[in-house]
Amino acid sequence: DAGITQSPRYKITETGRQVTLMCHQTWSHSYMFWYRQDLGHGLRLIYYSAAADITDKGEVPDGYVVSRSKTENFPLTLESATRSQTSVYFCASSDIIGGGASETQYFGPGTRLLVL
């Protein structure tokens, strides 16, 4: 099916383990984003990517690693999970239109991560 998908949808892990969250989009959008959503903080940008092999930090990048070898995939890795990384993670994609601004972001369904 076309769209943006995330996997897994739910994940429980332990402190110190490495976890990778997957994101896949079928639109060939240039931009992809990773956010985390926590009560009281709203959506906060972790990393984003303007194209394959181009990534940059967002507001809260510490403890996370991203890669983008293909346009359609943008995995997020927690190298050594901590309890503070318990959150809901959303992936999004967008394209650049007209005068150079992205018109909208399309969000995936989210991954609920619990770090014990």
Place this chain on the structure above:
Amino acid sequence: SQKIEQNSEALNIQEGKTATLTCNYTNYSPAYLQWYRQDPGRGPVFLLLIRENEKEKRKERLKVTFDTTLKQSLFHITASQPADSATYLCALETSGTYKYIFGTGTRLKVLA
């Protein structure tokens, strides 16, 4: 520091009335402002975008205003319905960055 504020308290209104949600920001110069809807357990869904040189934008029962002097956007839902109950998020894209900063959202409940 840069800040976006949305009313964190839930807004309850009667069906058929107009709901008005507020998004205030400081220390930004947003080129674009967007509004999203988020239902429990789901990702945000784009509703409307308004540019800094636009005062107002409409889509069906939705209307967004953007006042760069007041640093405020208002989001209106006319003839509200219980199905409009959700959390509404505003997001700002600062010029040339393609990055979005989101507010914490306002929960709207439309009572039948």
